[in-house]
Amino acid sequence: MxxxxxxxxxxxxxxxxxxxxxxxxxxxxxxxxxxxxxxxxxxxxxxxxxxxxxxxxxxxxxxxxxxxxxxxxxxxxxxxxxAEIGAEAVERYLALCRARGIHFDMNTAFELYTEHLDEETAAMYGRMLTMPILRSQAEGMPARTVKISIFAPKEDLDELETAWKDWQHELQTIRSGDSFIDVQHMDxxxxxxxxxxxxxxxxxxxxxxxxxxxxxxxxxxxxxxxxxxxxxxxxxxxxxxxxxxxxxxxxxxxxxxxxxxxxxx
Structure with missing residues (x-):
């Protein structure tokens, strides 16, 4: 072939x-x-x-x-x-992460935004050849966001999935690695x-x-x-x-x- x-x-x-x-x-x-x-x-x-x-x-x-x-x-x-996702549909995922102190970032096709950056997450982004842009919660989600990535130890991510398993899912959640869950458009x-x-x-x-x-x-x-x-x-x-x-x-x-x-x- x-x-x-x-x-x-x-x-x-x-x-x-x-x-x-x-x-x-x-x-x-x-x-x-x-x-x-x-x-x-x-x-x-x-x-x-x-x-x-x-x-x-x-x-x-x-x-x-x-x-x-x-x-x-x-x-x-x-x-x-x-495949753009709406701020209203995403907000409950972000609120849950904030409440549990779990790191997340917000992605457009080319840019990556995060509300917090510590040594561990900076090292992770360095391995990914990515430079995050700090953005305050008050600024809201960037226009044309296509994905939210959540970064945490596997056990914390397992607990997150349990917490939202009964939600009506307007968005898709998918494990893209042991330490990552991505939230994005259903299609x-x-x-x-x-x-x-x-x-x-x-x-x-x-x-x-x-x-x-x-x-x-x-x-x-x-x-x-x-x-x-x-x-x-x-x-x-x-x-x-x-x-x-x-x-x-x-x-x-x-x-x-x-x-x-x-x-x-």
């Missing part, structure tokens, strides 16, 4: 646990692009952070960010799609955005390859003609995939591309 569209998650997939793009993964991704495949980063990160990763790869193109809530052209910086997902991009390119789903590692990747793994989960994925993600490869610390993306695209195995 010739794969014309290759969708790659970033954290836990493309990069290792030290937040590094290894030489083997970098070479394989670039080689796949040179063979004519369009490489699409599909990530929960914001656009500025994803663009930095794409630049490290030496590539350009379309990126799917904020779990599919935005789509951006890396060359023109044009926002091709965004936004990596799978929906990838399907939209494939239609724009005239690429049938059979010619789409997707690789990911967490619950927010399930939609794109199921949409793709071939979906691959990393060995470091939760069981539910593995079950949604067509194949499980080795972990992100073992160059799993390179292993898949070498076998499926480059014919090196």
């Amino acid at each position: 010739t794969y014309r569209l290759i969708a790659l998650d970033v954290d836990g997939t493309l990069i290792n646990d030290d937040h590094e793009l290894t030489p083997r993964v970098t070479r394989a991704v670039r080689a796949a692009a040179e063979r004519g495949a369009e490489i699409v980063l599909c990530t929960g990160r914001g656009s500025a952070s994803a663009l930095s990763v794409l630049a490290h790869l030496g590539l350009s193109g379309t990126i799917v960010t904020h779990n599919g809530a935005s789509m951006v052209d890396s060359v023109t910086r044009e926002v091709l799609h965004e 936004a997902s990596k799978g929906t955005a990838l399907a939209q991009l494939a239609a724009m390119r005239g690429v049938p789903r059979e010619e789409v390859l997707a690789i990911g590692n967490y619950y927010n990747d399930i939609g794109m793994l199921r949409f793709a003609g071939w979906g691959v989960a990393m060995a470091n994925s939760p069981d539910g993600v593995k079950e949604a995939a067509d194949e499980v490869t080795v972990s992100n610390n073992e160059d799993g993306v390179a292993v898949v591309l070498e076998a499926k695209v480059l014919g090196e195995v």
Whole structure:
């Protein structure tokens, strides 16, 4: 099979646990692009952070960010799609986080805002190649917000999910990592955005390859003609995939591309 569209998650997939793009993964991704495949980063990160990763790869193109809530052209910086969420629907989530002292940020396609910044959260943003903008509660939620990200230890996030499980959900809540929950538009997902991009390119789903590692990747793994989960994925993600490869610390993306695209195995 010739794969014309290759969708790659970033954290836990493309990069290792030290937040590094290894030489083997970098070479394989670039080689796949040179063979004519369009490489699409599909990530929960914001656009500025994803663009930095794409630049490290030496590539350009379309990126799917904020779990599919935005789509951006890396060359023109044009926002091709965004799923805006309303302040009224979001406020109860923010109020609950404030009451429990749990960190959150508010994201537009390109900017990230937070009400507080301590040493731990600053280090987290540094790893994500993101610079937050401080914004007071009185200023309210930024215009064109597409996602709220909540950052806390796993146990605290588990308790949050229990607290809001009986709410009527106008918005979608999704775990994008052990320490992250994202709140966004009900219709936004990596799978929906990838399907939209494939239609724009005239690429049938059979010619789409997707690789990911967490619950927010399930939609794109199921949409793709071939979906691959990393060995470091939760069981539910593995079950949604067509194949499980080795972990992100073992160059799993390179292993898949070498076998499926480059014919090196």
